[in-house]
Amino acid sequence: MPPLILNPLPFLLLALLCLSCFSLGFSLYRDTQILLRVKNSQIVDKNDSLKDWVPNGYHNPCNWTGINCDARNQSVVSVDLTSTGIQGGFPFGFCRIRTLQNLTLAQNSLGDIILPRPLALCSHLRLLDLSGNLFVGGLPEFLSDFSELRLLNLSYNNFTGDIPASFGRFPRLSVLCLYSNLLNGTIPPFLGNLSELTRLDLSYNPFKPGPLPSELGNLSKLEVMIIRNANIAGDLPDSIGKLVSLKNLDLSTNSLSGKIPDGISGLRNVEQIELYENLLSGELPQGLSNLSSLRRLDLSLNSLTGKLPDNICALLLTSLHLNDNFLEGEIPASLASNPNLEELHLFNNSFTGKLPEDLGRNSELMALDVSTNDFIDELPRYLCQRNKLQRLITFKNRFSGALPEQFGECHSLYYVRIEDNQLSGNVPPKFWGLPRLQLLRMDNNRFEGMLSPSISDVWELEKLILSRNRFSGHLPVEICELHKLEALDISLNRFTGEVPSCITGLRKLQTLRMQENMFTGDIPSKMSSWADLTELNLSHNRLSGTIPPELGSLPDLTYLDLAVNLLTGEIPAELTKLKLNQFNVSFNKLYGKVPAAFDHQLYLSSLLGNTDLCSPDLKSLPPCSKSRPLSLIAVIILAACAVLLVGSLLWFIKSKSFGFGDKYKRAYKTSTFQRIEFNEEDIVPFLTSENHIGSGSSGRVYRVKLKTGETVAVKKLWGGTEKEETESVFKSEVETLGQIRHANIVKLLFSCSADDLRILVYEYVENGSLADVLHGEKCEQLMDWSKRFSIAVGAAQGLAYLHHDCVPPILHRDVKSNNILLDQEFRPLVADFGLAKTLQRVVTEGAAPMSRIAGSHGYIAPEYAYTLKVTEKSDVYSFGVVLMELVTGKRPNDPSFGENNDLVKWITESALSCPEGGSGNVEGGWNNLAHVIDPRLDRSTCDYQEVDMVLNVALLCTSGFPINRPSMRRVVELLKEYKVSRPKT
Incomplete structure (x- = not known):
């Protein structure tokens, strides 16, 4: 029997398979140990985001948070810990x-300097994203071994200095x-050596002013170049x-000058060009017409001149922005043939x-803004042919003729400004009922007919x-159904009939302006709903009857003009309760004695x-008639009463000054600023530690519940050695808050002073200050973005009232979140006027030394540090x-900003986003605001465009x-007009 000969090949294959499995298993085991070692020694996971990073029997980390493996080779190829909240240095x-190819650690709290030697371990990476962290020092040096790197994102950090030469050697x-970042060197020419580069974003860095290197023209594969707000100066290189x-070119908000070079015609694939807010001049280059793929062109806010070339209209433009230049001439008719034009x-x-x-x-035109030009003739009738037009803005031109009937079918319109033209005729009836309209301005035209x-x-x-x-007829009662109406101005028309009650x-x-019409009848009297009304002008009409005393109960009314009517009766004493900047009842048929508060030359x-x-x-007014002489008996009785009254008064003052028994009582000087039902005796005894709710720079604040059930807030100013400063704060609060009323300014009810005591009594605000809620335990009440936006608008309105509606204007000088109070409905109330001054006083006292800095650290405008002068722009800052x-x-x-940094610098450095893909325009990067937006906000309530708009206003x-x-x-206009201009879903 021949010997049995075994084939060794199957055994060899089995051995190789076992060896391969062992090798793969050992590789994953080693990777698991590395990951655990980094978690335990190089990063801090305070949020417990990596709680599933624990050893397991299979030594397989592929299902751990942020870990991605190659299924075929069972090897770790990606670590992505974006927004996990990890802290520490660079976890090399x-x-x-x-086997690691991608390392993404974006939007965390990693920091410190990145050293070259630890970084050298990462030379095999293809993607490295450290954006949105707290790294400092110079940009890291990359050794020549980084031959595989495809994507490098170091944005949103605090890197300083120059861009190292090694950044030009990534093949x-x-x-x-x-x-x-805070890069303050120059934009280096060697970036032109990056032959494979498709996207370059250097925006929002304080580079030294200098030209855009011509060597960047060597980047033949570049598709996106964004270098916005980077101090680029000089000519745009040919x-x-x-x-x-190139598809997207954005060099906006720089100092580029000279002409747009003819060489721009070489950008044959460009879809978007953003060169707005520069110093460019001259005429538009004819070469623009060769850019057959161009969809968006924004050259606004320059000094361009000349005419709009006809051939530019043949492009596939969806958006054309040429505003704020010196362009002239007629718009080429061929622009209307562009099927893509949207803006x-x-x-x-x-x-x-x-x-x-x-x-x-x-085209599906969505927005048209040709305001402030010299256009003539009729508005084009087909502007809303596709029913997509949302914004129609044509004010300050010479448009004439009637409003096209087709506009009555434009149900997409929500923002219309056609004021200051020569438009005439009747408005199409259907136009008045466009359901989405939020703002309609048609003033200063020649329209006629009825509303x-x-x-x-x-x-x-x-x-x-x-x-x-020239509108006429009755004001329809249907106007009363506009329950969101904030401003109604129908003045200087020909309306007749009664004002609808x-x-x-x-x-x-x-605001309600109805002056210079022909209204008749009585002024409506039931006004309790007008809690927010600040201006009422009914002058130059034919109104009759009496002035309603209810006007005196309107809490925010500061402008009242009823002049040139047929009003009769006396001037109601209730009007003296108002804090009016404008008051006029002249040329009516009023009679009787002028109330004491108005009996002044002013x-x-x-x-x-x-x-x-x-x-x-x-x-200038006749004296009031004197009464008949009193009889002798009456004189004697009055004299006796007077003696008795004087004696009682002297006894009262003595008892108040020296007290009964051993108890000392002060002699108080009090003032009331609202209708109140309490006095100092209801307040002073309750300024105890049990009622103490807070302290500020000027004193302690107490919550006092009155006998009436009402609760008030009482500020007891500091005494002692700072008596002169305390008196200044006291006078400032009384002089400002005592004279003004506004829905967004806290109400001063009462003041009281004695030799060693100064107290101010305000309306009690349930939710405390914005700082208390925003930075304290109550923050869950501000998770909704719409609440925060309403607070922003309301506070802005309060400050705008101080600056623009008060005579003379008032500077607050200590605007901060601690001084913005929130009532039960989270309506903001500007408070603490201890440092406030009228602009007139600031001017006259400008050279005088100040006892202390006006304002609070973190909120003080930078110019104050070297001028010691404040203006209304200091409040704006x-x-x-x-x-x-x-x-x-x-x-x-915030401590997270690091030393020598603050919120303003942090936001300024974080003004743009850089997504991996997309067009690179602002509209494409809303989600990249994530690291800036308060993480406690309910993201489902966030309108990212609205958040971005608020940040832009803040930067301004x-x-x-x-x-x-x-x-x-x-500021108020910017915030509110954006809200108006956004379509509501």
Whole structure:
């Protein structure tokens, strides 16, 4: 029998298979140990985000949080710990996993300097993303071994200095993002060596002013170049045209000057060009017409001149922004043939002639803004042909003719400003009932006809401005159904009939202007719903009857004009309760004695023309008739009463001054500013430790419950050695809050002073200060973004009132979240006027030394440090910081910012996002705000575009140059107009 010969091949294959399995198992075991070692020694996981990183019997980490494995090779290829809240230094230990390709640690709290030697362990990586952390020092040096790196994102950190030369030696790098750091060197030419680069973002860095290196034109594969707000100066290099693959070019908000080079015509694949807010001049280059793929062009806020080339209109533009230049001439008719055009913004130029007749006929036009030009003739009738038009803005032109009938079918419209033109004729009846309208301004035209009852269908309308037209007929009662209406201005028209009594039911109404019409009848009297009304002007009509005393109960009314009517009766004493900046009842048929509060030379012109009004003090008015001489008996009785009264008064003062027994009582000086039912005896005894609720820079605050059941807040100012400063704070609060009333300013009810005591009594605000809620245990009550946005708008309105509606204007000088109180409905109330001054006093006392810095650390405008002068723009800066607090939930000097950094710097450096893909425009990066937005916010309530808008307003407010900051009135407009302009779902 022959010997049995076994085939060794199966055994060999089995051995190799076992060896391979052992090798794979050992590899995963080793990777598991590396991951656990990094978790335990190199990072801090306070949020317990990596709680599933624990040893298991299989030594398989592939199902752990943030770990991704290659299924075929069973090896760890990716670690992604984005937004897990980890802390510590750069965890280089992850790179000991030799199969690791992608390391993403974005949006955490990692920090410190990244050293070259530990970083060298990561040379095999293809993707490294450390964005949104707290790294400092210079950018890390990369050794030559980094030959595989494709994506490098170090954005949103605190890196400083130059970009190292090693950044020009990545042979395969396709994405480089360094935006929002503190890089202060120059943009280096060697970046032009990155031959595989497809995306470059260096935005929001304080580079040294200098040109854009021409060598960047060598990046033939580059698709996205974003270098916004980076101090680029000088001419745009002609080599920019060599970027033949470029799709998105954004060099906005820099100092580029000179002409746009003709070489730009080489960008044959470009879809978006953003060069707005530079110093570019000259005419638009003809080469723009060669960019056949161009969809969005924004050259606004430059100094461009000349005419709009006809051939540019043949492009596939969806959005054209040329506003704020010096462009002139007519708009080419061919623009109307573009089927892609969605947005056309040409405002603030010198364009003339007609708009193309077919504009909007061939495209789904959504926004048209040609305001502040010199256009003439009729508005194009087809602007809303596709029923997509949302914003129609044509104010300050010379448009004429009637409003096209087709506009009555434009149900998509929600924002219309066609004021300051020469439009005429009747408004199409259906136009009055467009259901989505939120803002409608048609003032200063030549419209006529009646206001249609269909206005009741415009449930979302907040502002209706029709002044300076020729409208006539009765004001329809259907206007009372506009329950969101905040401003109604129908002044200088030809309206007749009575003022609808139901108009007092418009609870949100703040401004009502009906002057210079022909209204008759009585003024509506049931006004209890007008809690927010600040301005009422019914002058120059034919109103009769008496002045309703109920006007005196309107808490926020500061402007009242009833002049030139047929009103009779006496001036109601209730009006003296109002804190009016404007008061006028002249030229009516009023009679009787002028109330004492108006019996002053200041109000004389407001009282003239009422022949039967009398005054004991105003010489221009007849004196009031004297009573008959009293009889001798009456004189004796009155004298006896007077003696008795004086004696009682002297006894009372003595008892108050020296007390009964051994108990000392002060002699108080009191003032009341509202209707109250208490005095100092109901307050002072309750200023005890049990009622103490807080302390501030100027004193302690107590909560006192009165006998009436009402609760008030009492501030007892500090005494002792700071008596002069305490008196200054006391006088400031009384002089400011005692004279003003506004829905968003805390009400001062009562003041009381003695030799060693100064107290101020305010309305009690249930939810404390914004700082208490935002940074304290009650923050869960501000999880809803809409609440925070309402607080922003309300606080802005309060400050705007101080700056613009008070005479003289008032500067708060200590705007901060601690001084914004929140009532039961979270309505904001600006408070603590201890440092406030009128602008007049600031001017006259500007050279005088101050006893202490006006303001609070973190909120003080930078110019104050070296000028020691405050203006209304100082308040604007402080309010910008408050806006940033509302968005981020962080304090102005949060420890997480690091040394020598604050909230303003952090937000300024975090103003843009850099997603891995997408077009790179702002509209594409909302979700990248995640590391800025307060993580406690309910994200389902966040409108990221609204959040971004608030941040943009905050950045404007905190500009380093006061002249660049908007006024508070403009801040209110920016916040509210955005809300109006957004379609509601």
